[in-house]
Amino acid sequence: MRRSEYIGLAERLLEHEANNTTDSAEDTYTVPVADYLDEARWNNEMEAIFKRLPLMLAYTDELREPGSYKTIEAVGVPVLITRGKDGMVHAFLNVCSHRGAAVVTDECGTASRFMCPYHGWTFNDQGALIGVADKHKFGEVDTEAKGLKELACEERGGLIFVVLTPGVPMDIEAHLGGMLDEIESLGIENWHIYKQVELPGANWKVCYDGYLEGYHFATLHTNTIFTFSANNIMAYDSYGPHQRIGFPHHNLGELRTKPQEEWETGEGMSVIRTLFPHVSMAGSDQGGLISQLIPGPTPEQSRTIQTYIYAMQPSTDEERAAMDASVEMTVGAVRDEDYATGFGIQKGMSTGANEEFTFGKNELGLHKFHQWVNFYAEGKPESERPNP
Ligand SMILES: [Fe+2]
Known part of the structure; x- marks a missing residue:
């Protein structure tokens, strides 16, 4: 986090702590419980949000070397992400252009070409069809048109974003807006994954709330x-549909005992950033937990990939034990x-039992989140775009 941003957050939190106040909305906000349960509504959320907006599906650290790849399924869409020899990331539907089988069946690895396990059609790391088995017996194939279906894919600040629908473009700068600077200030491209854990969850909005x-x-x-x-104190900022929340630690008040120049950036607080619609990032400039929430296969289910990712890996048994204990506490x-x-x-x-839920003024982040979900899922006109 940039120093000036940290000082601003710390000052706001010190004031809230002193007055027992919090950043909040003008009023409470109500959502129908049906919005969490209705299947048609959920399908709209999947189509309008998850299949059209950029999703964060991989980390730079997962695809460091040219030739590295990973596969991931998100809302029923199998995706292959590669780093080509050119160093650029690419994403494709992991679906063979011959008969539709998954071309890559392992989770990750290094390869310059991918052979479909069904009939052996082969694609390169740019998705081009480069080999048809027994071509003289198969007949004519328009190899140009039979590459893997490419998905828009961009890498920013150590995170790799993909749009799940072929042909839907991505403007990642416009999508992330002011949050892009926040992410880039963390230096995640230099962090390394320590551990990944997958957790089953209820409806994606129940979890995200x-x-x-x-x-x-x-x-x-x-x-x-x-x-x-x-408890119940926050410094809240939003950047379009993305949010940044500073939560004070019990020891925040210690900042009062020393001059501002001696405050260490990040001291006395946790910062949770969310990237709409499905990522939560908790931790400090030295790393922490990034969660990718993936809805489905039904409205009642989701899964969350927790990635514990840090600037520094533990180098001694003692450091490893401390990190393991912290990870275990957070997973729990x-x-x-x-x-x-x-x-x-x-x-x-x-x-x-409940027809609606009321979010308190102090639950401002939920107001914003649901306003943005409604904006997209209900196909509202631009004039009804929520306030940033
Ligand atoms: Fe919680």
Whole structure:
């Protein structure tokens, strides 16, 4: 985080802490519970949001070398991401142009060409069809037209973004807006993955809601997050549909005991950034947890790929043990506290006990998130674009 940004956040949080206040909305905000349950609505969210907006599907660290690749399935779409010999990232539907089989069946590796396991048609790392098995028996093939279907793909600040629908372009600068500078200031392109964990979850919005407020820290996370982070105080900023929330730690007040020049950037707070529609980034300039939330296969289900990624890898047994303990605490907090509660919410919603949920003024991040989901999923006109 840039120094000036940190100082601004710290000053705002110190004031909130002193007055027991928080950044908040003018009023409460209500959403129908049906918006979480309705299948047609969910399909609109998948089509209008997940299949058209840039999704963060890979890290630079997963595809460092030319020739490296990874596969991932997101909302039912199998994707192959490669780094070509030119050093550029490319994404394709992982679907053979012959009979539709998955061309690459392993999760990651290094290869300059990919042979479909069904009939042996072969593609290069730019997706071009370069080999048809027994071509003299097969007959004419328009190899130019039979490459893998390419998807828009861009790499920014250590993150690789893909649009899941062929032919839908990506303007990543326009999409990320002011959040691009925030991401680039972290230097994620130099971080290395320490561990990845996949967690099952309830409806994607039920899960995502939990990343957007600190109102539940003292109650749900009594023995985990709340051991270091204060409850229900935030410094909130949004950049279009993307959000940045500063949460004060219990020791934030120590900043008052020393001159501002001695404040270490990041000291006394956690910063959670979300990239609409499906990423949450928690941690410091030295790394932390990045979560990729992927809806489906039904409205009641999602999965989250947690990536623990850091600027420095532990080099001693002691450092490794400390990092493992921190990872274990965080996995436990999300899996056993947030996501376990999410499964309960899913069940609770289906009982019909609540027709609507009201988000408090203090749950401002949820207001914004749902306004943006509505804007896209309901196909609202530009004139109704939410305030940034
Ligand atoms: Fe939580």
